[in-house]
Amino acid sequence: MKKRVLAAFFALGILAVLFTGCGTFDREPSGQEETVSTVPFLDLMPELDLSNVRDILEVTTTEPETTTLPETTTEEETTTEPETQPETTTSPEVELGFSLPVMYGDRSQDVAILQERLIELGYLPEGSADGSFGPMTRDAVMNFQKANGLESTGELDGETYRKLKSVHAVTAWGYTQAEVTSLTAFVEVPAEPGHVHSFVPSVVEPTCFKGGYTVYSCACGSSYGGDFAVSPGHEYAATVLKQGSCTRSGETNYTCIRCGDSYNEVTPATGHNYVSYTVSPTCTEYGYTSYSCTWCGDSFTSGFTSPYGHSYDPLTGRCVICGAYR
Numbered sequence: 001m002k003k004r005v006l007a008a009f010f011a012l013g014i015l016a017v018l019f020t021g022c023g024t025f026d027r028e029p030s031g032q033e034e035t036v037s038t039v040p041f042l043d044l045m046p047e048l049d050l051s052n053v054r055d056i057l058e059v060t061t062t063e064p065e066t067t068t069l070p071e072t073t074t075e076e077e078t079t080t081e082p083e084t085q086p087e088t089t090t091s092p093e094v095e096l097g098f099s100l101p102v103m104y105g106d107r108s109q110d111v112a113i114l115q116e117r118l119i120e121l122g123y124l125p126e127g128s129a130d131g132s133f134g135p136m137t138r139d140a141v142m143n144f145q146k147a148n149g150l151e152s153t154g155e156l157d158g159e160t161y162r163k164l165k166s167v168h169a170v171t172a173w174g175y176t177q178a179e180v181t182s183l184t185a186f187v188e189v190p191a192e193p194g195h196v197h198s199f200v201p202s203v204v205e206p207t208c209f210k211g212g213y214t215v216y217s218c219a220c221g222s223s224y225g226g227d228f229a230v231s232p233g234h235e236y237a238a239t240v241l242k243q244g245s246c247t248r249s250g251e252t253n254y255t256c257i258r259c260g261d262s263y264n265e266v267t268p269a270t271g272h273n274y275v276s277y278t279v280s281p282t283c284t285e286y287g288y289t290s291y292s293c294t295w296c297g298d299s300f301t302s303g304f305t306s307p308y309g310h311s312y313d314p315l316t317g318r319c320v321i322c323g324a325y326r
């Protein structure tokens with residue numbers, strides 16, 4: 001703010017210099033000049049409207065405050081009351097209605113209550129609370145633990161139990177339960193008597209980290225949210241940076257088309273995929289096995305076997321193997 005005030009004075013200073021500068025043409029050069037320049041410029045410009053100067057200063061000094069105004073008009077702001085409570089205040093808890101231990105394989109009312117809580121947080125489908133702690137419930141607990149930065153064991157330990165009770169527990173949709181509560185809350189704006197709400201859905205698209213949901217709003221301003229969905233996660237597009245081969249490692253870049261998250265993956269050399277065929281030796285020629293790679297065509301020959309040599313019939317003088325005569 002100070003800078004702006006100084007800038008304003010500086011600008012006026014220049015005006016003053018110009019003003020006095022014009023005047024100096026009429027004056028005779030003298031030692032007086034220096035002292036003139038030190039006189040406050042306002043005294044030299046009696047015809048300048050000072051109220052105007054004040055206006056300029058007021059405008060420039062108040063400007064930064066006005067720039068802080070936007071931001072506060074977004075739709076979410078109207079529903080953030082629970083959100084804005086700092087984490088440091090006593091964290092509100094949810095009454096779970098069961099106590100530990102509850103373990104894999106259990107069939108009990110306690111398990112059913114646990115399942116209802118997991119349904120509420122989006123980790124189990126509606127109507128799936130059957131009171132039986134099976135693989136599906138264990139997976140749900142594991143996903144809950146993962147989303148909440150806990151070790152993903154599927155076991156209902158003390159830490160997991162405490163987190164399940166917290167309104168800051170992260171739901172399957174990526175929002176904390178407090179956020180979901182505030183986003184789904186019905187925000188009622190007083191309307192004309194006899195007004196009948198007509199809610200129009202508007203989808204809030206998911207991000208890589210949080211699921212989408214729908215805001216239903218009426219022309220009167222009343223609204224509520226719902227229909228939360230799980231985030232689709234990152235959607236990576238692959239770009240080959242270095243083509244791998246049988247003998248050379250390759251490298252591929254993966255970049256998320258939505259958020260730009262990016263990583264490279266090195267794939268080790270595949271090694272050759274040789275197929276072989278064997279040629280038997282003859283009376284006069286070596287046998288061998290030939291290998292060639294179906295991927296890169298690299299080939300070599302090995303496994304040589306010596307020629308048999310002819311086996312001549314002593315009477316006919318003819319080789320009994322190849323028929324050649326001695």
Ligand SMILES: [Zn+2]
Binds near residue numbers: 191197198220221
């Ligand atoms: Zn309405």
Ligand SMILES: [Zn+2]
Binds near residue numbers: 208235
């Ligand atoms: Zn992403």
Ligand SMILES: [Zn+2]
Binds near residue numbers: 271272294295297
């Ligand atoms: Zn090869």
Ligand SMILES: [Zn+2]
Binds near residue numbers: 320323324
């Ligand atoms: Zn022969």
